[in-house]
Amino acid sequence: MRGGRVAEDVPNIGAARRRTTPPALMTDLPLWLENLLQTLATGILVGGTYALMCVGLSLIFGVMRVINFAQGDFLMLGMYAAFYLYTGVGLQALMGPYIGPIVAAFLAGPIVFAIAWFLHRWLMSRVSGTATQGVAGEGHHAQLILTLGIALVLQNGGLIVFGSMPQSIRSPLSKEAWELGPVLLNKSRVVAFCVAVGVALLLYFFMNRSVLGKALRAAADNADAAIYMGIDVDRAHRLAFSIGIALTAIAGGLVAMYYPFQPYVGLDFVIIMYTGVVLGGMGSILGAFWGGMTIGLVQQLSTLILPIQLQNTAIFVVFLVIVLFRPQGLFGRITERT
Amino acid sequence: MGMPRILRSPYTAVAAVAIAYIALAYLIDNKYYQLMITLMLLWSVMALSWNMLSGYSGLVSFGHASFWGLGAYTVTLALVKFDITPWLGIPLGVVVGAAAAAAIGYPTFRLRGHYFALAMLAYPLALLYVFEWLGYQEVPLPMKREQPALYMQFADQRIYVLLALALLVASMLISLRLERSRFGLSLMAIKQNEPAAEAAGINALRWKLLAIMLSGAIGAAGGGMYALVLLVVTPPTVFGMLVSAQGLVLTLFGGVGTVWGPVIGAAILVPLAETLNAELGNVLPGIQGVVYGIAIILVILYAPEGLYWKARDWLAKGRAAPVAAEPAPAVAQVASLRTNFPVTAPRPVAMSSAVPILQLQSVARSFGGLRALDSVSFEVRKGTLQGIIGPNGSGKTTLFNVLNGFLRPDHGRIRFNGHSLVGMKPNAVCRLGIGRTFQVVRTFPRMSVLHNAMVGAFVRSRDDARAEALAREALERVGLTGRANALAGALTNKERRLMELARALASVPELILMDETLAGLAPQEIDDLLPLLKQLNTEGLTIIIIEHTMHAMVRLADDFIVLDHGRMIAQGKPADVVHIPAVIEAYLGKRWMSRVAN
Numbered sequence: 044m045r046g047g048r049v050a051e052d053v054p055n056i057g058a059a060r061r062r063t064t065p066p067a068l069m070t071d072l073p074l075w076l077e078n079l080l081q082t083l084a085t086g087i088l089v090g091g092t093y094a095l096m097c098v099g100l101s102l103i104f105g106v107m108r109v110i111n112f113a114q115g116d117f118l119m120l121g122m123y124a125a126f127y128l129y130t131g132v133g134l135q136a137l138m139g140p141y142i143g144p145i146v147a148a149f150l151a152g153p154i155v156f157a158i159a160w161f162l163h164r165w166l167m168s169r170v171s172g173t174a175t176q177g178v179a180g181e182g183h184h185a186q187l188i189l190t191l192g193i194a195l196v197l198q199n200g201g202l203i204v205f206g207s208m209p210q211s212i213r214s215p216l217s218k219e220a221w222e223l224g225p226v227l228l229n230k231s232r233v234v235a236f237c238v239a240v241g242v243a244l245l246l247y248f249f250m251n252r253s254v255l256g257k258a259l260r261a262a263a264d265n266a267d268a269a270i271y272m273g274i275d276v277d278r279a280h281r282l283a284f285s286i287g288i289a290l291t292a293i294a295g296g297l298v299a300m301y302y303p304f305q306p307y308v309g310l311d312f313v314i315i316m317y318t319g320v321v322l323g324g325m326g327s328i329l330g331a332f333w334g335g336m337t338i339g340l341v342q343q344l345s346t347l348i349l350p351i352q353l354q355n356t357a358i359f360v361v362f363l364v365i366v367l368f369r370p371q372g373l374f375g376r377i378t379e380r381t
Numbered sequence: 382m383g384m385p386r387i388l389r390s391p392y393t394a395v396a397a398v399a400i401a402y403i404a405l406a407y408l409i410d411n412k413y414y415q416l417m418i419t420l421m422l423l424w425s426v427m428a429l430s431w432n433m434l435s436g437y438s439g440l441v442s443f444g445h446a447s448f449w450g451l452g453a454y455t456v457t458l459a460l461v462k463f464d465i466t467p468w469l470g471i472p473l474g475v476v477v478g479a480a481a482a483a484a485i486g487y488p489t490f491r492l493r494g495h496y497f498a499l500a501m502l503a504y505p506l507a508l509l510y511v512f513e514w515l516g517y518q519e520v521p522l523p524m525k526r527e528q529p530a531l532y533m534q535f536a537d538q539r540i541y542v543l544l545a546l547a548l549l550v551a552s553m554l555i556s557l558r559l560e561r562s563r564f565g566l567s568l569m570a571i572k573q574n575e576p577a578a579e580a581a582g583i584n585a586l587r588w589k590l591l592a593i594m595l596s597g598a599i600g601a602a603g604g605g606m607y608a609l610v611l612l613v614v615t616p617p618t619v620f621g622m623l624v625s626a627q628g629l630v631l632t633l634f635g636g637v638g639t640v641w642g643p644v645i646g647a648a649i650l651v652p653l654a655e656t657l658n659a660e661l662g663n664v665l666p667g668i669q670g671v672v673y674g675i676a677i678i679l680v681i682l683y684a685p686e687g688l689y690w691k692a693r694d695w696l697a698k699g700r701a702a703p704v705a706a707e708p709a710p711a712v713a714q715v716a717s718l719r720t721n722f723p724v725t726a727p728r729p730v731a732m733s734s735a736v737p738i739l740q741l742q743s744v745a746r747s748f749g750g751l752r753a754l755d756s757v758s759f760e761v762r763k764g765t766l767q768g769i770i771g772p773n774g775s776g777k778t779t780l781f782n783v784l785n786g787f788l789r790p791d792h793g794r795i796r797f798n799g800h801s802l803v804g805m806k807p808n809a810v811c812r813l814g815i816g817r818t819f820q821v822v823r824t825f826p827r828m829s830v831l832h833n834a835m836v837g838a839f840v841r842s843r844d845d846a847r848a849e850a851l852a853r854e855a856l857e858r859v860g861l862t863g864r865a866n867a868l869a870g871a872l873t874n875k876e877r878r879l880m881e882l883a884r885a886l887a888s889v890p891e892l893i894l895m896d897e898t899l900a901g902l903a904p905q906e907i908d909d910l911l912p913l914l915k916q917l918n919t920e921g922l923t924i925i926i927i928e929h930t931m932h933a934m935v936r937l938a939d940d941f942i943v944l945d946h947g948r949m950i951a952q953g954k955p956a957d958v959v960h961i962p963a964v965i966e967a968y969l970g971k972r973w974m975s976r977v978a979n
Contacts, residue, residue, distance in 0.1 A: 110495045192676075196670075
């Protein structure tokens, strides 16, 4: 592992400012309560973007039954896509520093969607979907290893293409905050939260209202039956894979406004995503949304009692506790017959 | 073929590779290449460590960096903080690695498939943050100017090559030794069908724990040596994703589940990646990872088991097409005919005694709201051939699963020869003397028929020769001796049923639970099988059999138990039971009634 990683989160901007606020301006809330409220608020805001990432991963698992190990690295691609759209292509000049980053994050979606589409067409479809229907284990082993290979190529290829210098999308929003009583809400996080929740809602309506969405759900429910009903399962899988990855990429573009990133950044998020998805019940989109929210809260709340370097360790612990103690409950049915 | 045995021994091959390597090490005097061939050895060790667990057991680990990193930090911190020489530090690391492996394995083995892989990923990443937080971001190993050899420090790089080679050879010998023992066979059985292995008496958790502890020990030794060679340890270089990935990629690339795979993988990929990194590292900084990523993608698409197996299959195809056309089936036919004896042969009545071998008392088991077993009580006497009938979903298989430990009854008592079976694991139930076959045959398809049966025999034998003898005897009893060397995956349906029976017999059971053994067989095949079952019963084996084929059951069983909706609605002699109206209504149907009436 040659590339560096970002050793710590960007200092919690709200917390940094709060410390400099003179005591005279404080309301009569005790400090611990104020800390708690601030952390809760940050947790919810961060959780919104995590929720969108988790929804993307969960959509893929729900439809394809594939655990995409490379999801974090597609998130990284989303961050760089947004970065280059903003700085290189000129969205910064065109739309200014307030709207520009948000539009860039949105546009990162279709770009990464296209990459995912081709990767599914050329690689994933050979070890999943109809290619492995009825095969023992349904190719889970091959899928997992293949996505690991894709992850390695993306991470290290990213190092070649983008370099190891940490980047960030500089938006004045990340230095400004709204005050809500004693709680400071970082503007970039609020905007990211709103956009992420909005996109997740769009997906929800797409899955429940549109014909295409219903076809996806049918393919997820019972691939065999869907084939008999004339649904092209491989195409449905490709669509789910690409949409799922595009959603995570958009979430990446949003996070990039306040989180510096380099090509290995995916690893910081991959466990966050798995934990959220597992927490919400594998394959459930709504569950993944709330799971991601919860992880945001857990991560931020852990900073109240743990040093900041260990906030991701706290998530690993949550992840292990869930998979170890609630495996069947959260992973759905045990269908093994003897 | 014509080769003397010693030349074909894998140990000879290991020695040859080692000697060639020593020669290579002496020829190279460029420091960079010396480092490269050292790293190649160490990554081979890592890959062997990964193979020890994941290759043999099939549980893919994404987190072997835990052991590598703990080994590296143990050696480094022992030297830096306590001035403990690596000569002791590496063994200490091995202990730490094995202990960590046990601590990680015990909870994590509850998971399967990709959940296991992902959970394993969390451990090294968590450790990475912990070591950063502890302030060990970059720990250099101090130079010892006095007595450097005492601290495993040598000016001559070639000595490191020799040390790493010694470590690799030791790891290979351990792997080879275990691969061919019951350790290897048991893990292979677990990999191919864990429930079947458990039912055949394999304590899956115990073998997996042993595998991960050995794996952790080897990985930690490799990591410790790695720290000595690199002279500086940072959390990402020893706990990072690429470390775990390397063990996995090298093994899968070279060949999974064999000692040669990891070595072949490392011999090809490590020099390739290192050379590219040296030549192009400045321009293309991540080239190593890209090479590993592409290698693993290609392998998964074109040779999913790795180069070693691909090459073997390819060689086998060129050389020995006739192997498959062995006239073995004919032999099996003859053998199975030999066991045929007239159906009408009188059964020695004295065999079934009054002593109960199995007693159930109000056994119940629910799945959510569904009462799969509802207060079932009965006794089976020693030597009985007990039939269980009932419509689909009446709880027959659930009853077996409760009996042999796959399911725990919600309440009720089960006694076998006086021992309570409630809460026992399947392997322990098998140890007590209860064998089991399955409704859907569960074989270990990539193992030979003999090895399949041997897996069942381990529970009754301390040494492997005895296990083989028991297995051969069991195959003889079911008439499969002629097929002993065939792959289980290549058997016909009937042969697979017989092999499953032989596997159960090899554990020398007193009672055998047979779940629809006759299902899917042609009438002629059923007629071949019935006398065999009768004979086994005559020889003293108590049999409980679930079966739908009524005409076969009436001829076979001494006694019927009828289940319906989880309740026992009748027990008695077949001739009596088939006349009970409740039985006719629940199971046999009106057509049966009219036939009986005629």
